[in-house]
Amino acid sequence: xxxxxxxxxxxxxxxxxxxxxxxxxxxxxxxxxxxxxxxxxxxxxxxxxxxxxxxxxxxxxxxxxxxxxxxxxxxxxxxxxxxxxxxxxxxxxxxxxxxxxxxxxxxxxxxxxxxxxxxxxxxxxxxxxxxxxxxxxxxxxxxxxxxxxxxxxxxxxxxxxxxxxxxxxxxxxxxxxxxxxxxxxxxxxxxxxxxxxxxxxxxxxxxxxxxxxxxxxxxxxxxxxxxxxxxxxxxxxxxxxxxxxxxxxxxxxxxxxxxxxxxxxxxxxxxxxxxxxxxxxxxxxxxxxxxxxxxxxxxxxxxxxxxxxxxxxxxxxxxxxxx
RNA sequence: CGCGGGGUGGAGCAGCUGGAAGCUCGCGUGGCUCAUAACCACGAGGUCCUGGGUUCGAGUCCCAGCCCCGCAA
Numbered sequence: 001x002x003x004x005x006x007x008x009x010x011x012x013x014x015x016x017x018x019x020x021x022x023x024x025x026x027x028x029x030x031x032x033x034x035x036x037x038x039x040x041x042x043x044x045x046x047x048x049x050x051x052x053x054x055x056x057x058x059x060x061x062x063x064x065x066x067x068x069x070x071x072x073x074x075x076x077x078x079x080x081x082x083x084x085x086x087x088x089x090x091x092x093x094x095x096x097x098x099x100x101x102x103x104x105x106x107x108x109x110x111x112x113x114x115x116x117x118x119x120x121x122x123x124x125x126x127x128x129x130x131x132x133x134x135x136x137x138x139x140x141x142x143x144x145x146x147x148x149x150x151x152x153x154x155x156x157x158x159x160x161x162x163x164x165x166x167x168x169x170x171x172x173x174x175x176x177x178x179x180x181x182x183x184x185x186x187x188x189x190x191x192x193x194x195x196x197x198x199x200x201x202x203x204x205x206x207x208x209x210x211x212x213x214x215x216x217x218x219x220x221x222x223x224x225x226x227x228x229x230x231x232x233x234x235x236x237x238x239x240x241x242x243x244x245x246x247x248x249x250x251x252x253x254x255x256x257x258x259x260x261x262x263x264x265x266x267x268x269x270x271x272x273x274x275x276x277x278x279x280x281x282x283x284x285x286x287x288x289x290x291x292x293x294x295x296x297x298x299x300x301x302x303x304x305x306x307x308x309x310x311x312x313x314x315x316x317x318x319x320x321x322x323x
Numbered sequence: 324c325g326c327g328g329g330g331u332g333g334a335g336c337a338g339c340u341g342g343a344a345g346c347u348c349g350c351g352u353g354g355c356u357c358a359u360a361a362c363c364a365c366g367a368g369g370u371c372c373u374g375g376g377u378u379c380g381a382g383u384c385c386c387a388g389c390c391c392c393g394c395a396a
Contacts, residue, residue, distance in 0.1 A: 048325090048396055252328090253393065278348085297393035298328030302335065309347045310335030 005032040006191050009086045009106070012055040013039045016127070016172045017092035019180035020113060021055060024090065025062045030188060033064050034084045037077075039095055040068045073099050081105055087191065091145065092179060095124075100147055108191060110145040113179045115172075117141060117157055119205035122150035127171050129208035130162065131234035134226075137161045138171070140179045142186055144197055151205075153197030155190055158182045167233045211239065217322030218243045218256075220270035225261045225287035232259055243270075244320035245296070247313070254319065257301050258293035270319040279304030280314060 010021050010033055024031045036059035044051040052060070052068075059066045069077050082105050089110035091098065103110050116126035118141040123129075130138040139159040146152035158178055166174075189195045216239035218228055232241045236257070245254045267273050267283025275281040280291045295301040296311075308315055 043396055046392090046395095255393085295392085296328090299335095299392060300329095301392095306335040306348080308335085310337090312336080312347070 005030055006187060007032045007034055007085070007087045008187075009033075009035045009037060009081060009084065009089050010055075010059075011037045011089060011091040011094040011098070013053045013095045014093045014172070015054040016115060016176045016179070017055050017094070017113075018058045019176040020090070020092050020183050021058055022062070023180035023184040024187075025064060027184065030184075034086055035067055035081070036064050037067045037069070037081075037094070040070050072096060072102060078102060078105070088187070089145075090183060090187070092183075097149065098145065103145055103147075111155070111183075111187070111190070112143050112145045112150070112152070113183055114141045114143060114150055115175050115179070117159065118143060118150060118154060119200045119202060121208050122205055123208040124210045125208045127175060128168055128211060128234040129206075131166060131168060131171065132230050134164065134230055135162055136164075138175070140175055140182055142182055143200075151200065151202070153199050155195045155197055156182060156186050165233070167236045169236060211235070213239045214323065215239060216241045218319075219321045220282070220284055220319060221321075222285050225284045225289040228256075228284060228289055229259050229261055232256055242322040244322060245314070245317060246320060247311075247317075251320070253297040253322075255295045255297075255301075256291055256293075257295060258291075260290045260292060262288040262290045268318075270321075272315055272317050272319060274308060274315045277305065278308060280308050282319060 005028065008024065008031060010024065012018070012021060021033070021036065025033050036055065038053050038056040038059065041050045041052045041056070043049065056066055056068060067080060069080075071077070078101055081102065086106045088106045088108045089098075089103075090113070091110060092113040093115070098110065114122075114126060115138070116122075116130060117137070117139045120135075121129045121138075127138070137159055139157060141154055142156040142158075143150070143154045144152040158181075160175060160178055162171075186195060216231065216235045218231075218241060220243070223231075228241065235241050240255050240257075242253055242255045245252045262275060262281050265273060265275070265281060265288050267281065267288050269283050269285055271283045273281045273283075273288075275290050277290070280294075282289045282291060291304045291307070293301055293303055294307055296307075302310075
């Protein structure tokens with residue numbers, strides 16, 4: 001047990017990184033959060049209200065000093081962080097690559113909480129990637145950062161089983177909590193020298209990039225029903241999964257919020273039929289998809305059977321690909 | 324003033340070239356049936372978002388406002 005608290009600077013942005021910050025801030029005898037670094041406030045919602053990211057909001061609530069630099073490489077950040085002489089950085093879903101001059105600041109290095117079992121799913125969207133790939137388990141890797149992305153030696157891996165019905169927000173919440181437990185338990189061990197770093201198996205690495213809007217567009221002739229079903233869970237709430245319905249000459253954006261892979265029933269890709277439960281069923285490249293909850297642009301989300309009753313011409317129509 | 328769609332019985336929608344409020348489902352009652360979420364008959368249930376205006380007459384046209392949602396950011 002160290003006589004003085006571990007001095008750290010916390011880097012984080014999304015809600016995945018909130019529980020870990022709270023856990024560290026809660027134990028003042030063990031940890032001293034010198035500063036929280038988060039991305040700048042951004043416009044959010046229809047009215048584009050400038051809103052702080054979740055970690056920044058949490059930092060304010062906890063009364064911690066907060067720093068939201070627009071740039072990391074202009075020297076300003078280094079000037080701000082170096083004088084604090086931290087023992088470590090703790091980085092979790094910060095959303096930006098830390099340049100080497102910053103990584104050199106903490107005496108005991110920069111620790112990253114990554115939302116996958118490394119070396120699998122290195123990169124920007126590990127949670128979504130685990131859902132998309134249908135992984136049977138995922139987890140949190142605590143690692144030492146080096147110059148390459150999610151490439152440094154591993155300190156600890158925490159495994160979390162997946163059932164196959166997780167949505168991104170659910171997984172984010174679960175893994176966020178797991179990361180909080182992990183960092184609170186392991187950081188003191190690491191400082192005490194009881195957590196030997198282990199080189200990653202670089203040959204087994206896989207990568208996952210930033211998610212873009214168009215990833216949520218369904219291509220009926222190329223994607224299978226189970227693939228689409230996983231997309232729906234991975235891309236909630238953004239960018240969502242969508243197709244196009246041509247209704248009386250108007251192209252409407254159709255968002256699919258919940259779906260299930262259907263038993264049989266052969267339908268052409270994009271062709272809409274009616275399932276036994278009253279929900280619409282669509283053909284894909286492989287298997288059919290039952291639409292359990294959907295939303296047309298300009299309307300609220302609604303149950304699949306209600307949708308089929310209301311828009312009677314939907315059944316029998318042919319859906320276009322999402323763009 | 325970013326662009327656009329929408330607010331109609333419990334749910335989802337139609338009606339929008341102004342003239343007695345409708346469809347699918349749900350709900351209630353009765354019937355059929357060994358039985359049923361199935362089928363048949365009957366029935367209850369609506370300030371057509373709010374406030375003005377035009378008109379002999381407005382859910383339907385005009386003006387203002389409130390709320391919901393898609394896009395964009």
